[in-house]
Amino acid sequence: ASLELGPYSHFMQKEIHEQPKALSDTIEAVLENGFAAGLFGARAAELLPQVEGVKILACGTSFYAGLTAKYWIESIAGISCDVEIASEYRYRDAFANPRHLVVTISQSGETLDTMEALKYAKELGHNMALSICNVRESAIPRASELVFYTRAGAEIGVASTKAFTTQLVGLFALAVTLGKLRGRVDAQAEHGYQEALRQLPGSVQHALNLEPQIKAWSDKFAAKQNALFLGRGLHYPIALEGALKLKEISYIHAEAYPAGELKHGPLALVDESMPVVVIAPNDALLEKVKSNMQEVRARGGELFVFADLDSHFSESDGVHVIRTPRHVGVLSAIVHTIPVQLLAYHVALARGTDVDKPRNLAKSVTVE
Numbered sequence: 001a002s003l004e005l006g007p008y009s010h011f012m013q014k015e016i017h018e019q020p021k022a023l024s025d026t027i028e029a030v031l032e033n034g035f036a037a038g039l040f041g042a043r044a045a046e047l048l049p050q051v052e053g054v055k056i057l058a059c060g061t062s063f064y065a066g067l068t069a070k071y072w073i074e075s076i077a078g079i080s081c082d083v084e085i086a087s088e089y090r091y092r093d094a095f096a097n098p099r100h101l102v103v104t105i106s107q108s109g110e111t112l113d114t115m116e117a118l119k120y121a122k123e124l125g126h127n128m129a130l131s132i133c134n135v136r137e138s139a140i141p142r143a144s145e146l147v148f149y150t151r152a153g154a155e156i157g158v159a160s161t162k163a164f165t166t167q168l169v170g171l172f173a174l175a176v177t178l179g180k181l182r183g184r185v186d187a188q189a190e191h192g193y194q195e196a197l198r199q200l201p202g203s204v205q206h207a208l209n210l211e212p213q214i215k216a217w218s219d220k221f222a223a224k225q226n227a228l229f230l231g232r233g234l235h236y237p238i239a240l241e242g243a244l245k246l247k248e249i250s251y252i253h254a255e256a257y258p259a260g261e262l263k264h265g266p267l268a269l270v271d272e273s274m275p276v277v278v279i280a281p282n283d284a285l286l287e288k289v290k291s292n293m294q295e296v297r298a299r300g301g302e303l304f305v306f307a308d309l310d311s312h313f314s315e316s317d318g319v320h321v322i323r324t325p326r327h328v329g330v331l332s333a334i335v336h337t338i339p340v341q342l343l344a345y346h347v348a349l350a351r352g353t354d355v356d357k358p359r360n361l362a363k364s365v366t367v368e
């Protein structure tokens with residue numbers, strides 16, 4: 001194993017660091033095709049122009065990729081998108097509109113609940129299904145009309161990392177492709193999206209370089225029982241993913257909230273013993289996030305803020321700040337995934353848990 005791991009201590013750490021490569025490999029496929037339907041398989045040119053809505057089905061980390069995609073699909077493609085946990089969808093009396101594209105997201109392509117949700121969607125009358133998957137010829141893409149393969153390479157750590165960020169690239173490409181088909185993305189906008197993708201691996205590398213600073217924070221978390229993650233807009237699903245990573249591998253109870261929802265419950269949990277991680281890039285919601293942070297600070301909660309260079313945060317008593325790269329615009333959620341992955345990894349290391357094989361969890365869940 002040490003040969004395979006190279007300079008890294010765990011597969012998870014290695015896979016976190018492989019993200020610039022995994023992303024550029026995945027982006028290459030997108031740029032070669034130029035947001036054309038063909039990116040999603042031979043039948044995409046026939047099916048995608050018919051799409052009037054999107055329904056995403058997934059589990060775990062892949063579900064959070066879906067939640068992120070909802071923001072892109074609605075704003076870039078201008079069509080409605082709903083995102084649902086596969087194990088819920090498969091057992092409810094769902095409404096099916098055959099003009100809606102079913103998108104399943106699965107690293108392994110074998111997750112039973114996602115596979116069953118796809119079969120159920122077909123029984124209900126859906127006949128356009130796209131699989132976003134990392135494993136070629138696995139069960140879910142085989143049962144789908146359309147497919148986008150992420151090029152993350154084999155992912156061994158149970159907690160998903162590089163599969164997630166590459167799924168986001170595939171989903172972003174879907175949003176732009178649908179937007180183009182619907183006449184909402186002109187040549188100039190398309191060029192902007194291409195540039196954003198080209199610059200992404202470099203920004204992700206910059207975020208990886210923050211590892212020593214993030215490691216320095218991990219000791220402050222290692223003795224905690226609970227943690228709260230906050231984000232807004234596109235960064236809310238990233239807060240969810242950060243909380244999931246921390247739960248999965250460090251066994252610290254963590255929850256994520258859209259920061260505006262604090263006052264409706266979680267604020268009651270905040271006191272001196274509650275670390276609150278905030279994803280606070282300089283976007284349209286920054287001022288709102290700042291006032292949410294004051295609510296936390298006023299109750300004694302200790303803030304750990306990931307803010308990009310343009311957010312203009314300074315450290316103060318009980319407020320720790322790590323500066324992420326300059327705001328990268330529409331793909332900022334992908335860049336901000338890196339620090340929450342690294343935080344979970346280093347907290348787990350500090351607690352001495354089995355990072356690559358957390359208790360009670362499996363890499364691919366093929367049972368119910």
Ligand code: G6P
Binds near residue numbers: 106107114
């Ligand atoms: C398991 C893994 C998670 C993963 C989830 C969905 O719970 O531990 O990391 O997100 O399954 O897996 P999939 O292969 O469908 O993406």
